Amino acid sequence: MMLTLPAALLFGGGLSFWIGLLSGRRALLLGGGGSLGALFGWMVVRGNVHPAILPALAGLVALAWALATNRLSAFFAARSIGGFVYVLAVLLLGFRALPGFDPVLLLETDSGVFRFPPEKLILLGIVPPLVLARAEPERWRRGLDRPGTTFALLLSATLLTLIPLALGLGHARPGWAPAPAFALACALAYNLLFVCVLEESFFRGMVQTALMQWMRRRRWPRAAGLGLIGASLLFGAAHLGGGAAFALLATLAGFGYGMAYYLTGRIYCAVLLHFAVNAVHQIAFATPTVVS
Numbered sequence: 001m002m003l004t005l006p007a008a009l010l011f012g013g014g015l016s017f018w019i020g021l022l023s024g025r026r027a028l029l030l031g032g033g034g035s036l037g038a039l040f041g042w043m044v045v046r047g048n049v050h051p052a053i054l055p056a057l058a059g060l061v062a063l064a065w066a067l068a069t070n071r072l073s074a075f076f077a078a079r080s081i082g083g084f085v086y087v088l089a090v091l092l093l094g095f096r097a098l099p100g101f102d103p104v105l106l107l108e109t110d111s112g113v114f115r116f117p118p119e120k121l122i123l124l125g126i127v128p129p130l131v132l133a134r135a136e137p138e139r140w141r142r143g144l145d146r147p148g149t150t151f152a153l154l155l156s157a158t159l160l161t162l163i164p165l166a167l168g169l170g171h172a173r174p175g176w177a178p179a180p181a182f183a184l185a186c187a188l189a190y191n192l193l194f195v196c197v198l199e200e201s202f203f204r205g206m207v208q209t210a211l212m213q214w215m216r217r218r219r220w221p222r223a224a225g226l227g228l229i230g231a232s233l234l235f236g237a238a239h240l241g242g243g244a245a246f247a248l249l250a251t252l253a254g255f256g257y258g259m260a261y262y263l264t265g266r267i268y269c270a271v272l273l274h275f276a277v278n279a280v281h282q283i284a285f286a287t288p289t290v291v292s
């Protein structure tokens with residue numbers, strides 16, 4: 001099985017874009033952004049993105065840029081309305097509730113076909129950059145000084161909590177799910193870039209940070225803990241489509257991811273913890289569960 005050009009642009013460009021954002025390396029950022037832009041143009045030409053929605057998307061990108069660069073900071077009403085519109089647009093795109101998008105067939109493997117929702121490409125361009133430009137995460141000094149140790153402890157605690165609970169609830173069954181290495185690699189790459197990066201950027205980088213700061217400004221006791229719990233509950237609620245037990249697992253997982261972000265102040269620690277949990281599930285368990 002060969003990697004098609006659109007799939008190469010998606011995974012290669014997405015990874016380059018994300019690493020460029022984290023490292024501040026402009027060449028990686030521009031190269032990845034250019035690859036993703038070329039892929040988006042290809043989707044428009046193919047009709048997977050309707051041309052009628054392009055002006056609205058351009059306005060959304062401009063709004064994200066204005067928020068990221070504090071262009072609206074001098075105007076409270078404009079900043080508040082802009083922030084509300086931005087969050088609403090992110091949620092609608094995330095739940096694929098906006099018209100004008102059709103999934104595009106990127107790969108066909110022995111185990112099935114891979115269809116990519118174009119909305120994910122928009123979200124990658126407007127959510128992580130805003131988080132890394134503006135986020136001032138609440139963080140614990142010891143976790144900040146020792147991010148590797150903190151990550152290892154949280155990974156162990158999260159897996160030791162989720163796996164027995166998922167097994168007990170019947171949402172997981174031990175067993176290797178046979179899959180071609182190529183298909184598995186593509187699935188893991190998609191999970192990293194378009195599940196873990198996007199969800200952690202939004203729920204931890206935006207929601208958790210905003211809740212903690214809002215509660216702290218109002219002098220709420222234990223604002224950090226309440227903000228972390230609040231973001232975890234919202235993360236679980238977003239997974240209610242999989243049932244109450246699935247939402248419970250997602251809530252507990254979200255608490256672990258939120259702790260990673262709070263303790264280290266690094267969004268990539270939350271992303272990697274989320275990815276590690278999902279990868280363990282995808283490789284070692286035969287039934288879908290745990291988190292998404």
